[in-house]
C-alpha cells in the first residue's frame with residue numbers, strides 16, 4: 001500500500017512538473033523570433049491544401065464504394081404491399097442527402113482553403129443580412145416540411161387498418177431470447193393473456209378460461225398467407241424488444257405491459273422470393289463465400305457450413321441482452337391453400353395444456369388455478385413446509 005502511495009505521488013509530481021514547463025513555454029511566446037507555436041502563412045497554406053486533399057479523399061471513397069459495392073443487393077425488392085412506399089421514401093431521402101452533402105462539403109472545404117489565414121488579412125464583418133438569412137432558412141424549411149409531410153402521409157397510410165377488411169390476427173410474443181406466435185383461430189379474436197398465467201406449456205400466458213382463447217394456437221414458426229392483411233398484436237414478456245421483419249419493411253416495438261400493433265399484406269411467397277434475380281445473385285454470393293470458408297474449415301478438421309437457402313426472418317431490433325443477436329424466428333409466406341393446410345393440423349393451446357396435464361399421474365398434478373393469489377399462497381405454504 002505504501003509503495004502504491006509513493007508511486008501515485010511520483011506520478012502526480014511528474015504531471016505537475018510537466019504542466020509547469022508548459023506554462024513557462026507559454027510565457028516565452030513573442031520573445032524569440034523563430035517561434036514554432038504560432039501558425040504562419042506557410043502553415044495556413046499547407047492546412048488549406050490539406051482541406052482540399054480531405055475533400056478529394058471523401059469523394060474518392062464514395063465513388064469507390066458505389067462502383068465496387070453498388071451492385072450488391074443489400075435488400076432486394078420488398079415482400080409486402082406497403083413496402084414500395086417505404087422504399088420510395090427511403091430513396092427520396094437518400095438522394096436528397098447525397099446531393100446536399102456533395103454540394104455543402106465542396107463549399108465547406110473550398111471556403112476553408114480560400115479564406116485561409118494570411119498575414120495582414122482581416123475578416124469582413126457585417127451584423128446581419130436579411131436576404132441571406134431568408135434564403136438559408138426557407139429552403140431547408142420547405143424541403144424538410146415536404147419530407148416530413150410525405151413521411152407522415154406514408155406512415156398513416158401504412159398504419160391504417162380498415163375495420164371491414166378480411167384480416168387474420170396473429171400475436172407476436174417476445175421474450176429473452178426468442179419469439180412465439182399465437183394464431184387467433186376460427187373466431188379471429190385472441191384470448192386474454194397475462195404473464196401471471198404462464199405455466200408449463202402455456203408459455204405465452206393465455207387465460208385458458210377465456211372463451212376466445214379456446215381455439216388459439218401457439219407455434220414457433222410464423223406462417224403467413226399471401227395476399228391477406230395480417231394484423232400483428234405484439235407483446236413482450238420481459239424487456240423492450242422490437243419485432244423487425246426487414247423484407248416486409250415492418251418494425252414495431254414490443255413493450256412489456258402493453259400491446260402494440262402493426263399490419264401488412266405479404267405479396268410474395270417464400271418460393272417466389274427465392275426465384276427473384278436479386279435473391280439468386282445474393283444466395284450464390286453467400287454460398288461462394290461459404291465454399292471458400294469450408295475448404296479452410298475442412299483443412300482444420302471442423303464441420304463445414306451448410307449451403308444457405310433464403311428464408312424470411314422475424315428479428316429483434318432492440319439490444320435486449322446477451323443473446324439478442326440470435327433472437328429470431330423463421331417466417332414462411334405460403335399460398336392461401338398451403339397456409340390452410342399448415343394451420344389445420346396444429347393443436348390448440350387448450351388441447352396442448354390438456355395433453356401435458358394428462359401425462360403425469362393424477363396425484364402429482366399441480367392445482368391448476370387461474371387465480372394468481374391462491375396459486376401464490378399455495379407455493380408459499382409449500383416453501384414453508386420445505387424450510388421446516
Ligand SMILES: [Cu+2]
Nearest residue numbers: 241316320327
Ligand atoms: Cu430482443
